[in-house]
Amino acid sequence: MLSFGLTEEQKMYQTTAHDFAAKVMRPVEAHHDRTGEYPWEVIRKAYELGLMNTMVPAEYGGLGLPALDATIVAEELAWGCSGISTAMEANQLASGPVIMYGTEEQKQKYLGMLTGPVDADGNPHMAAYGVTEPGAGSDVAGMLTTATKDGDHYVLNGQKMWITNAAKATWYFVVCYTDKTARYKGMSGFLVDADTPGITVGKKEDNMGQRASDTRAITFDNVRVPAENLLGGKEGVGWMQAMHAFDKSRPLVASGAVGLARAAFEYARDYSMERQAFGKPIAKNQAVSFMVSDMAMNIEAARLLVQKAAYIHDQGQRNTKAAAFAKAFAADMAQKVATDAVQVYGGYGFSKEYPVEKLYRDSKIYQIYEGTSQIQRLIMSREIYSGV
Ligand SMILES: CCCCCCCC(=O)SCCNC(=O)CCNC(=O)[C@H](O)C(C)(C)COP(=O)(O)OP(=O)(O)OC[C@H]1O[C@@H](n2cnc3c(N)ncnc32)[C@H](O)[C@@H]1OP(=O)(O)O
Incomplete structure (x- = not known):
């Protein structure tokens, strides 16, 4: 039903x-x-x-x-x-x-x-996902970080970039090559304690939006990780661990874009009823009210895509295409809704004193992180044409 x-x-x-x-x-x-x-x-x-x-x-x-x-x-x-x-x-x-x-x-x-219990400062423990590198964002297989077996440890060397929670996490999920010759089948996933010697965390990136989030580089210099921290106890499956994690998390990230867009829509709707021009609220002009209608329609459509992608995942089925639909549509939609919300506010929308300016800056990253809107379309096209 x-x-x-x-x-x-x-x-x-x-x-x-x-x-x-x-x-x-x-x-x-x-x-x-x-x-x-x-x-x-x-x-x-x-x-x-x-x-x-x-x-x-x-x-x-x-x-x-x-x-x-x-x-x-x-x-x-x-x-x-x-x-x-x-x-x-x-x-x-x-x-x-x-x-x-x-x-x-x-x-x-x-x-x-x-x-579990909070740390000595009273803060809960956080975690970070380390796949992206300075030279490998969209092209995950282009990463350079390696893990070399040494007795009952692996030794990690390389650098991760744009890692959310890098300086706040207690542990990281890190994907790197254990066998460079096998391309994606030579990748392995590790659980790495953030306080392991050899780990250096970079400066906080001074980002355009979502500035509360902590984004940094992490450098691994001969970091010794116990072999028991090889995720799932198996080499060569790090790629699939990373890809399946995206299938699970992309609907979640896409729902964040829906939430941001809903905030921008609500501000634009309310402001358009208050702001007077030519003797009436600007919402009485179809040029404005149609813009707000489009916002509402596209938010609804994005949410349905998000919920379908999550639902398929919850059924234990592969949701790669649905997750890419949801992520691309919701991200592009959120950016457009936030841009139009600034437009409805006019000059005030350009001011930091009004909330839509922040929403506009915050919205941009949805088209970039967790797989760009272009990469989502690449994923869709591969899913659409495979086996045809
Ligand atoms: C709320 C949370 C906060 C968010 C913070 C932000 C976090 C982040 O931004 S994390 C980083 C985001 N990065 C990305 O999303 C990376 C985007 N890139 C990719 O996903 C991959 O590189 C991608 C899909 C383009 C694949 O590229 P490519 O190197 O061409 O590999 P490809 O040939 O497609 O795949 C290799 C194999 O894996 C398989 N595969 C790929 N994806 C999947 C999948 N989802 N499920 C099963 N199999 C898969 C392919 O079918 C292929 O198998 P085979 O060799 O048998 O044909």
């Missing part, structure tokens, strides 16, 4: 996340945008409420939410502030491969850290 309604449980998660976004995130979003300060106080409260790590299975201390339910929460959090929600949701990207491929010991230890 096809249903577009939310269950009582889903409505409860949605309401909880929305209240949190409205009461805890919205009041501080401008501060974190301006200063780039990491939003620990928000993350601590989200952790206490159970809004972090929602997809970690219950036996490892999480809520064990299906991807569909997690997207409902993620949309609300990004409605609150997509910079802060990216810092929070990066844990879900890093924990994805562990949930899907970790050994029992790895799950107990590394998922348990995320849901």
Whole structure:
């Protein structure tokens, strides 16, 4: 049976996340945008409420939410502030491969850290996903980082770039080559403790948007990682671990774009009813109201794509094409909606004193991270033509 309604449980998660976004995130979003300060106080409260790590299975201390339910929460959090929600949701990207491929010991230890007791500073443990490199963003197989077996350890050398939560994470999921000759079949995934000697974290990137999120380079210089931290205990499967993690996380990231767009739409709708021009609210002009209608229509369409991609994943089926549809459509939509929201605000939209300026800057990264809009179309085209 096809249903577009939310269950009582889903409505409860949605309401909880929305209240949190409205009461805890919205009041501080401008501060974190301006200063780039990491939003620990928000993350601590989200952790206490159970809004972090929602997809970690219950036996490892999480809520064990299906991807569909997690997207409902993620949309609300990004409605609150997509910079802060990216810092929070990066844990879900890093924990994805562990949930899907970790050994029992790895799950107990590394998922348990995320849901377990806070650290000495009272902060919950965070994680980061390390695939991208300075010279390999879209082209994952072009990475250079290597792991060489040395007794009961692997020795990691190389550099990762644009890593969300790099300086805040307790552990990283890192993909690198254990066999350079085998292309993607020579890649392996590792769980790396962030305090391992030989790891250097770079400066915080001074980004255009989502400035609350901590993005840095991580350099590995002869970093010795115990062999037991090889994810799933198997070499050569790091590529698939990374790709399947994207299939799981792209609907989640796309739902963040939907949440941001919804915020921009609401501001534009409300402002268009208040702002007077030529003796009437500007919403009375179809040039404006049609722009706002397009926003509402495209947000709805994006959400349906997101929910379908998450639903397919939850059925245990491959959702690569649906996840790419959702990610590309939602990202491009969010950028357009945020741009049009600035347009509805006119000169005020260009000012930092009004909220749509931040939404415009924040929206851009959705077309870049987690696979660019161009890469999503590449993925779609391969899925469409394969086996035809
Ligand atoms: C909220 C969270 C915060 C977010 C913070 C931001 C985090 C990030 O930005 S993380 C980094 C994002 N980076 C990306 O998304 C990388 C984008 N690039 C890619 O995904 C890949 O490089 C991609 C898809 C272009 C593949 O390129 P390419 O090197 O041509 O490999 P390709 O030939 O397609 O694939 C190799 C094999 O893997 C298989 N494969 C690829 N993807 C999948 C998949 N999803 N499922 C199963 N198999 C797959 C292919 O079928 C192929 O198999 P075979 O050899 O049998 O034909």
